[in-house]
Amino acid sequence: MTLVIPALQRIQQQFGFLKPEALRQFSEETGVPLYRLHTVASFFPHFQLRAPKPVTLRICRDMACQMAGSGAMLRELQGLGSHVAVEGVSCLGRCDRAPAACVAVTGAEHEYYYMRRSAAELKQITGDWLRGEPRPADYDADQLSSPAPSTIDPYLGKGPAYDALRTALALRDAAIERAIKLLAQRGVFGRDELEVFREGAVESRIERPMRKELAEAIHFWQIEADWTQGEELSGWSEILLRELQEADLRGMGGAGIPATQKWRDVRDAVRTAFRTKDDTRAFIVVNGDESEPGTFKDRELLLRQPHLVVEGVILAGLVTEATEGFIFIRHEYPEQIAACRAEITRAEQMGFCGAKASVLGRPFPVSVFVSPGGYICGEQSALIEAMSDRRGEPRNMPPKLETNGLFDLPTLVSNVETFAWVPFILTNGGAAYAAAGVNGWHGRRIFSVSGDVHRPGVYEVPMGMTLRELICGEEYCQGIVDGRALKAFAPSGPSGGFLPAKLKAGAGLPRDHVNNKAWQALASRRGIDPNAEEIDILDLELELNLFRALSPTQALGAGLVVYAEGRDMAEQAVSSLEFFRNESCGKCVPCRLGAQKIASLGSSLVAGQISAERWENELVPLVSEMGKAIEMASICGLGRSVPVPLRTAINYFGDDVAGHLSNGNSAKPPATARGENE
């Protein structure tokens, strides 16, 4: 089980950093080799290998924060004295209140976050901390980030929640009652034995000695979907899965895998294990790593509706017959970690989870796993590696996590929001959720919007609503700042690249778009000429399948970033390239070296070191070839995203790129060289 990461966290807590003497002592006591400690400790940004300065100020340098001038702030704040370190940091998940900064104080339990602060204010704040005068943070809880109506919580104003779980348990218990009645009629078992059956039916492991027939009856109940009389008896979980299927609930992390499929896969893997293996453990893991720049919706769910997440985990455990649940949360979310822990305690008191979950009828511990940090941990197999005491490096897949996940056992990993929708669906019915979409699409989804909009924030919208309504609607973002026009739209943080305001034939729209079915359907719904050569991106409907069909980067994530006219998209792209370079885990060669090469090219571009002729004839073909190899040969999705920002900048914002070329056709002076070490 996990041993190394908790030990590292303990040592860091005790000494303020990973004191080598303490590591050596731990190694001697436990026999864990030194290299195993270092290889894990040096991978995660949370761990300090050397004694840090008393106060460290970290400023986010990604997307919205970069747009809000965090780069200039970082330069301005360099040299705050010998006791304060100032560093750039990857997205802190507060893009709606950019720029975001974080203050780490040696010996403090967690970091403190400050949003929308000027350089002068941050200087003041770090100075106060250094003098030992705590400065209250800008807490997430004090900020209303979800101004639009939200329907995800079916319990608003309706009591203490967990109704969906109660319904599911009632379904299960009724099925058990029917089974007991049936067994009683057959007269095979006595009253006491039927009581044992009642308990055994819900327990993942039956350890007491019992009659072979009884053990078999329990076993069949647990693993055979058509036990004696079909789903009326043991197929109760099928009823729940059908609701999810009817809802057409999809993974909200971005890949859009149908939730039902994952749940079924895990349940089948658990049942196979029941038949063949000694180890019948299985795990539910909530992916709350949320480190993609521009994405912060899970922050709100974990903070304000943790009961939905906890209930979703328990329901997933119930249906898949998993034995333990984890909520994996990035360490930059201390309030959310506290909220989830409090909610877990509440659920334990209600008997729904824990080592002795009386209402659930079997043990099902749920706990929070605090991420040791890094964007790559959001990659689900890297997340599992980090939970297994190893470097958070993605696995070569298959096998998939549903069969070979945590500790090589069946594991369901899904996004926070995916779990959070489950109570709604099981309370109101799958059909109700599906019907909540518009323009023929199914369901609702939560987006985080940041950048040049009047009201950045977290918005729950019907699937299929147009981008225009989200960006310009009064209920939502209320338009682009200063009434400027839309210049670019990032559909999935940095990994979906940057899309232009108009997708044109040959530049954004798929080849032969007029014969594309998705295009034709969209055109007829939106009243667009089906033979049109371009489409306003605001007319696209927010739905993953539509973006897959019509958007050049085929991505629609949860973090949407809006760029107004006047933004330099070349600079934005270069910032994204640096993000990927900084967050690459370094496991496989194409991503480790390629991301650095592309980031280096970007820096050279915005530093004005490249001539138009060289760019056009030498560098673009070269980087295009390299990009293809990185996409094709990398292990995980991060590698596949590495070339995207630059490619979209070149393809759709050629003028911005040209503006940086030393003898290009634009008169714009080259931007200042970007600090490589930020």
Place this chain on the structure above:
Amino acid sequence: MAVIQERPEGLFVRDDDEGLFSRDVNGQLVRLDAPTQADYEKLVTLQIDGQEVTVPLAEPLKDANGNAVQDLEGRTTPRYTTIYDAAVKLYVHQEGDEAKIPIPTLCHLPHMKPVAVCRLCVVQIYGQKRGKRAAERKLLPACQHPVKNGMEVFTMNAPGPDGERVRQSVKVVTELLAGDHLKPAPVPEIARELSPYNELALMTERTGAVVSRFQLDVLSRPAPTPPAGAGRRGLDASSPVFTVDHSACILCDRCVRACDDVMHNDVIGRTGKGNTAGIGFDLNVPMGESTCVQCGECMVSCPTSAITFKPVAKVKPLRRAGRAEIIPATELLRDPIFAGVPPKFLLWQQGLVVRRQLRAGQTLCRQHEPGNTAFIIKSGKLLVETVLTGVRASSGLWSGMFGRTPRFRAELTAADFVAGEMACLSGSPRSADVTVLENAEIWEVRRNVLDRLMRLPSRRLKFESAYRDRSLDLVLRSSELFANLAEDDYKRIVDYVRERVSFLRVSPGQVLFRQGELARDLYLVRLGHVRVGVQRYENEVRVLTRGPGAIFGEIGLLALTAKDAGKSVPQVDAALAAALAGAGEDLTRAIPTGARTATCSALNYLELARLGRTDFLAMIRHFPVLRRRLVEQSLATLRGNTESDPVVAEYVEQGLYEGRSILVLDMDLCTRCDECTKGCIREHGTESHGLPITRLLRDGRRFGDFLVATSCRSCTDPHCMTGCPVDSIHRGKHLQIVIEDHCIGCGLCAENCPYGNIFMVPNRRKSMQVPDPETPGSTMRIAQLKAATCDLCDAEGNRATPEPQCVVSCPHEAASRVTGPQLLERVIKRRTEQFRG
């Protein structure tokens, strides 16, 4: 403006990592369980570049020496067959075919767990999706991806867009690697030697990569500085033996796996993250400051110039008949025998292979002399002659009259490949005289070279078939059970056993069988020692050791128990004979399956011959003389089991059983005058550093009235000789341990010696320049270390019998050198005397 094409060929969409072969026909996700023995029988047919190939679903896991990993029952460990394995089957039919495999690899080595990080072995895979032929959305690593039925694989050799995609990716990845990390080794003269064998350089030739393509200034801005303490270091020259140039490291993880998985030294791991990730020693300290034992496995595994060697002292050819000439590594590398041995290994230690031209009549080696080399026969003919001390000639009259002893003879030529390998591999003395019949060219190789050759499957086969036959003879001949048999009987027994016996190697601590288990096999000890423990009511009441030549496991096979201890030998033998005679075909029913009367485990590395129960019973039916001897041995053992002896337990616990020359001081006579230590210093000098350098400490544990001094015991199976990276430790003339001057001071032998009898001392003849930790930037001169141990004051073997100064100098006749059994006998004898007196 230039535009980059989106959606390459319209094939690839962003999706999850499911892959085409994740589900079964019912659409259920297939769990990847550990493969089983049954998977060896399941066949999988796939296509590689249009050619069909059928392979088993699983292959046996091999260790670093190319041996299939086996448990005590002889079961192998299955691992899933990969696409790369299938390609090996398709393309490799003889030595040298490896180059034809159209899948290049840098991070993969056959004996290591695939990590699939270099991405040079990527291939395009096609399979079925919803009943239609479909392509995997990305290229996948052949070294790691298991084979599946119906899989179509396209490599860089494939024509068309699939092959083109692979070629492009492989070329670009090589260019990225070479652009950043292709560098000469830091030491110029070594760089010259190594440069033709840099695997990254060879890869650029193979893939047509242009190294400079990604070296453009605009692509080469420095990466961000990693957090303090993490990430790739620069040039590290802190180790006395190796140089680590982290900037040449491609992070293939070969050294990581070599150190942690192959050698279990657990020193190297990855450090840092992303572009600045690297390899690190322990807590990312310089190699020379880490817990590294400098075994060299990482250096030999490293495909680039990231880990290279420093010059080592030249090896002196051993004195022996025939003109000796050191064969340069460059010549060895051209010879097919050495194809596949890592070039870095041969270049590191030039002089480990010596060419000897011998004339007819010359003697290569003699029986009973120590030998740590083997002889590869390149041409000519050799005569191998063994004096069979234990065998009685059948024509007893003649032998009695002329004093002739029977001999075992064999003639060997180049077809037999090798001679003298037994002593080399086992550390035991030569078992035969080897003389030259026809002028011969012999390549004399050191033990570590032989170890390396053994890692190559084709060459290992040659060794093992030769070794097996000769080894069996040695086992039987050195065994009491077969001593003094008529030669005809002996031959018939050997022929019988040869067909039926299997050999196995056992690691220290491994349990062969436990008391109470059913007896299935007879074991013959070829090398090493077995611990036999008898338990009664949860207490271990008796401990025995069994060394080379011993036979054990017979009591259980004969179904004898402690109750039989009181019976007489003829009584038991007669009953056994009657049962066997009346048994008919099915022998196993004649005698019930017995239970083990003791627990047997390996005390050190064991080599055993094993005979199954049925074959054993047939053997004692055919050869009544063996039956009688086994009954005698069994009853004697069973009688002994009834009493426990703390002295024997202590003897085992202190490891004295394996001592061949233990320095003991009789504490009744010793006055603690320390003349023994002074004598040792007088003999070996204080060297040039003014330090008294002794090879003994007058301190240690007591055994009876004797002090077992801390000084080399010349073990029967020396722990120290295991794994010496430069083969500088071996036996001298008197079978004592001698450490040659080309020792690199790595300390591995000192660490391996369980009795602390090897001392690390400054080497007078070698010193080196190292960075001065006190004043950064400057260097200081330090003496390189060298291992030293007791050589019985006769390293060169000039004396007929050794005269160790520790014994000679003792004015009180308290010091003596004895074998383990001699010591045990003395202690027991003295105890008996004291008891009587």
